[in-house]
Amino acid sequence: xxxxxxxxxxxxxxxxxxxxxxxxxxxxxxxxxxxxxxxxxxxxxxxxxxxxxxxxxxxxxxxxxxxxxxxxxxxxxxxxxxxxxxxxxxxxxxxxxxxxxxxxxxxxxxxxxxxxxxxxxxxxxxxxxxxxxxxxxxxxxxxxxxxxxxxxxxxxxxxxxxxxxxxxxxxxxxxxxxxxxxxxxxxxxxxxxxxxxxxxxxxxxxxxxxxxxxxxxxxxxxxxxxxxxxxxxxxxxxxxxxxxxxxxxxxxxxxxxxxxxxxxxxxxxxxxxxxxxxxxxxxx
Amino acid sequence: xxxxxxxxxxxxxxxxxxxxxxxxxxxxxxxxxxxxxxxxxxxxxxxxxxxxxxxxxxxxxxxxxxxxxxxxxxxxxxxxxxxxxxxxxxxxxxxxxxxxxxxxxxxxxxxxxxxxxxxxxxxxxxxxxxxxxxxxxxxxxxxxxxxxxxxxxxxxxxxxxxxxxxxxxxxxxxxxxxxxxxxxxxxxxxxxxxxxxxxxxxxxxxxxxxxxxxxxxxxxxxxxxxxxxxxxxxxxxxxxxxxxxxxxxxxxxxxxxxxxxxxxxxxxxxxxxxxxxxxxxxxx
Numbered sequence: 001x002x003x004x005x006x007x008x009x010x011x012x013x014x015x016x017x018x019x020x021x022x023x024x025x026x027x028x029x030x031x032x033x034x035x036x037x038x039x040x041x042x043x044x045x046x047x048x049x050x051x052x053x054x055x056x057x058x059x060x061x062x063x064x065x066x067x068x069x070x071x072x073x074x075x076x077x078x079x080x081x082x083x084x085x086x087x088x089x090x091x092x093x094x095x096x097x098x099x100x101x102x103x104x105x106x107x108x109x110x111x112x113x114x115x116x117x118x119x120x121x122x123x124x125x126x127x128x129x130x131x132x133x134x135x136x137x138x139x140x141x142x143x144x145x146x147x148x149x150x151x152x153x154x155x156x157x158x159x160x161x162x163x164x165x166x167x168x169x170x171x172x173x174x175x176x177x178x179x180x181x182x183x184x185x186x187x188x189x190x191x192x193x194x195x196x197x198x199x200x201x202x203x204x205x206x207x208x209x210x211x212x213x214x215x216x217x218x219x220x221x222x223x224x225x226x227x228x229x230x231x232x233x234x235x236x237x238x239x240x241x242x243x244x245x246x247x248x249x250x251x252x253x254x255x256x257x258x259x260x261x262x263x264x265x266x267x268x269x270x271x272x273x274x275x276x277x278x279x280x281x282x283x284x
Numbered sequence: 285x286x287x288x289x290x291x292x293x294x295x296x297x298x299x300x301x302x303x304x305x306x307x308x309x310x311x312x313x314x315x316x317x318x319x320x321x322x323x324x325x326x327x328x329x330x331x332x333x334x335x336x337x338x339x340x341x342x343x344x345x346x347x348x349x350x351x352x353x354x355x356x357x358x359x360x361x362x363x364x365x366x367x368x369x370x371x372x373x374x375x376x377x378x379x380x381x382x383x384x385x386x387x388x389x390x391x392x393x394x395x396x397x398x399x400x401x402x403x404x405x406x407x408x409x410x411x412x413x414x415x416x417x418x419x420x421x422x423x424x425x426x427x428x429x430x431x432x433x434x435x436x437x438x439x440x441x442x443x444x445x446x447x448x449x450x451x452x453x454x455x456x457x458x459x460x461x462x463x464x465x466x467x468x469x470x471x472x473x474x475x476x477x478x479x480x481x482x483x484x485x486x487x488x489x490x491x492x493x494x495x496x497x498x499x500x501x502x503x504x505x506x507x508x509x510x511x512x513x514x515x516x517x518x519x520x521x522x523x524x525x526x527x528x529x530x531x532x533x534x535x536x537x538x539x540x541x542x543x544x545x546x547x548x549x550x551x552x553x554x555x556x557x558x559x560x561x562x563x564x565x566x567x568x
Contacts, residue, residue, distance in 0.1 A: 035443075036443045037413060037415040037416065037441075037442070037446065038413070118565075130365065131470075132321065153441070156440065156441065157321075157437070157440065158321070159319075159320045159321045160470055160472055160556050160559060161320060161560050161563060162320075162321065186415075186441070186447075275444060276444050280445060281402075
């Protein structure tokens with residue numbers, strides 16, 4: 001089983017929002033979909049969930065085209081900033097409608113999450129804070145029976161405790177019934193250890209796709225006196241640099257040289273720092 | 285100069301949103317106002333900025349009551365999720381209106397931030413993404429001449445690069461003209477090294493107030509075999525615990541004992557981890 005995105009492009013007027021995206025989303029894996037604001041992540045997710053159309057390219061689930069294929073689309077659930085239900089609807093009613101539509105709703109997990117987060121079910125969606133509105137959406141996303149769950153900014157407005165709790169429920173839900181989760185978030189470092197695979201999109205194109213392990217091993221930062229460091233990195237793949245006083249930090253991708261001069265340090269980059277350097281404007 | 289909050293309480297119907305808050309906000313310092321979702325942070329900020337009224341208590345700036353005191357209120361600026369301008373207004377026009385109202389707008393910094401963030405000034409507020417709407421508000425907050433700037437969830441929806449850039453501009457603005465910033469955010473670890481002082485609010489009450497240094501020195505985690513750790517912490521101030529297999533992690537406040545048995549480790553807690561443990565439900 002897999003969800004295959006092939007040569008998907010999307011053009012708005014004269015803007016190329018997505019350019020020939022290829023991505024093979026395997027079953028039962030947890031992915032991170034990373035990108036800057038405006039990189040095209042939400043556009044791609046909306047196309048996958050049939051809320052928008054690709055200008056070119058195809059998306060297939062187990063070999064069958066997704067467009068207007070109801071059985072296949074029922075296997076895909078997208079949680080996003082869009083509010084799918086009217087604001088005056090009570091939270092409990094939203095859950096009921098979602099359960100009616102998708103069937104096989106995991107009410108046991110829903111009840112556990114409602115209690116764990118302290119969500120007020122009798123409130124209307126409109127009256128919830130940003131954080132609690134995200135929580136209501138998260139509960140639906142984790143409790144529907146779909147095999148591909150896409151979470152666009154799942155923790156927007158959640159406090160630190162609630163974010164920890166959500167990561168816990170995500171892993172619980174995954175362990176109970178393995179399925180694919182694709183998490184698109186700006187809080188990269190927090191989710192890094194949940195992700196098996198990472199795809200980085202920039203300006204509508206796939207910039208990197210690899211296991212989290214491979215991506216985390218790729219980035220390094222070399223710091224030391226400016227002239228010495230400049231010499232060390234002269235043959236390396238530089239993705240960014242910062243200067244402070246006479247000290248230079250150069251961010252590289254790939255292996256660092258074995259002979260490092262005295263006074264120069266080599267340290268690994270965490271996923272967020274690697275992403276920030278890679279997607280700084282002017283670098284590709 | 286200081287902004288003094290004295291015995292401020294706020295009651296909605298039968299809910300006590302704030303209970304006798306005392307807080308002396310000094311001039312030219314950077315504060316972190318931390319609390320769970322619903323702890324009362326936004327209620328307090330709205331009262332300080334005269335958008336809401338306290339049920340009891342007073343707020344004074346340099347000894348003068350703030351309520352309906354226009355000169356004093358001009359020294360206070362609150363950036364929050366509330367949209368103060370109509371959604372169809374263009375970004376540039378918002379800046380102009382804010383500059384007209386407060387006077388002495390730092391247009392040089394505004395232009396630098398507009399270019400740095402790539403903000404589209406001709407767009408209407410409504411058409412901006414959550415992240416860019418935050419950015420437009422941040423530019424106004426950093427460029428008004430007020431002495432007390434309150435930022436409620438300033439980086440909501442910003443990507444990792446833009447968050448870094450905002451922290452950079454905040455320090456630049458502060459260095460150029462020292463003033464007080466109060467940052468209320470759920471992304472605690474990211475701002476920890478910007479904050480001089482931290483105040484933690486929980487269920488409408490002040491739970492802790494101290495320098496960031498003192499707060500960071502307070503929390504520790506003691507990990508090891510369950511029975512041994514239970515013995516070690518028996519006389520300590522425990523604020524939380526986690527268990528995994530036979531291993532127990534106990535979070536404490538205050539000094540760890542000098543004699544630590546073999547197989548037990550003591551590590552410092554970062555600000556976010558300390559906050560999470562301190563404000564878990566059922567702990568005070």
